[in-house]
Amino acid sequence: MAKSSKSVKSDRRAVIDQLRKEQKGAERTRGFAIVGVCVLVALLIIGAAAYKPIMDWWDSREVEKLALSDIGSPASVCQDITTKKADGNQNHVPTGTPVEYTIAPPAFGAHWNEAGVAPAPFDRKFYSEEDRPEIESLVHNLEHGYTILWYDETLSDEQVSEIRDMAEKFDDSDDNFRDKFIAAPWTAADEDGASFPEGQHVAFTHWSAGGEGETDVSKQLGAFQYCTAPSGEALQEFMKQYPYFDSPEPGAM
Structure with missing residues (x-):
């Protein structure tokens, strides 16, 4: 028995809604991934910038323990x-x-x-x-x-x-x-x-x-x-x- 045009439209809408839902989910996942990458890059940049001052501070602490001689x-x-x-x-x-x-x-x-x-x-x-x-x-x-x-x-x-x-x-x-x-x-x-x-x-x-x-x-x-x-x-x-x-x-x- 053939489906009515109303039923076909309903099925099509369901498919479209599902595709849209999946697309939004993919976009959300992609957005989280981009944010995660940006955060990671920012942390690496901050870490690189902080590395030398931290190491200099650590080295200076070690030097403080030494006598000039x-x-x-x-x-x-x-x-x-x-x-x-x-x-x-x-x-x-x-x-x-x-x-x-x-x-x-x-x-x-x-x-x-x-x-x-x-x-x-x-x-x-x-x-x-x-x-x-x-x-x-x-x-x-x-x-x-x-x-x-x-x-x-x-x-x-x-x-x-x-x-x-x-x-x-x-x-x-x-x-x-x-x-x-x-x-x-x-x-x-x-x-x-x-x-x-x-x-x-x-x-x-x-x-x-x-x-x-x-x-x-x-x-x-x-x-x-x-x-x-x-x-x-x-x-x-x-x-x-x-x-x-x-x-x-x-x-x-």
């Missing part, structure tokens, strides 16, 4: 300290004027003197090649009692990281003058001056007054120590022997 190589990687008669106390040349330093790196000499330029700010303890102040600015820091750790471009990323860790040991927000320390690159290829002695890649320098409270400028000395690799142990001993108050201007920031 435990960072880097043993002191045996460094040569004996040498000294040279110093000059240049209060010898301020106009900012922008190049100064030729005869020793690589310098421990004393003529230097710039301009607020905001020289000396370099107390709160920066580590510089890379991209942001390092000019040598003439850093020599002014030496006059104020800073010890500078200079490192050349041959060091590995791991060794530079060790120097960063050393610098963090002096990152005191209380302006403690005992934290007069800067780590800075020495780039002989970029006309800083001569290269370090053969086989040496790190150097400590300090401008000594010739002893605490000494005011006779004829007794001023430059102190130098060269190392094949970064050594927190050697740095600690160097700064004990040549503290900030043994300098021409220890009371200046």
Whole structure:
């Protein structure tokens, strides 16, 4: 018996409704999948962005547990300290004027003197090649009692990281003058001056007054120590022997 036209229309509508229902279900599933993928991508992006800060935070926690003397190589990687008669106390040349330093790196000499330029700010303890102040600015820091750790471009990323860790040991927000320390690159290829002695890649320098409270400028000395690799142990001993108050201007920031 043939179905009536009314029955056929009803069946057709049922089929269409079912197709629509299935289509909506598929679209809903597809929408959930798209949202899920977007959420996953967002989480991955957030995770990637957060990874380095988290790892840096974790590494800094590990560094906090270490003494300065435990960072880097043993002191045996460094040569004996040498000294040279110093000059240049209060010898301020106009900012922008190049100064030729005869020793690589310098421990004393003529230097710039301009607020905001020289000396370099107390709160920066580590510089890379991209942001390092000019040598003439850093020599002014030496006059104020800073010890500078200079490192050349041959060091590995791991060794530079060790120097960063050393610098963090002096990152005191209380302006403690005992934290007069800067780590800075020495780039002989970029006309800083001569290269370090053969086989040496790190150097400590300090401008000594010739002893605490000494005011006779004829007794001023430059102190130098060269190392094949970064050594927190050697740095600690160097700064004990040549503290900030043994300098021409220890009371200046």
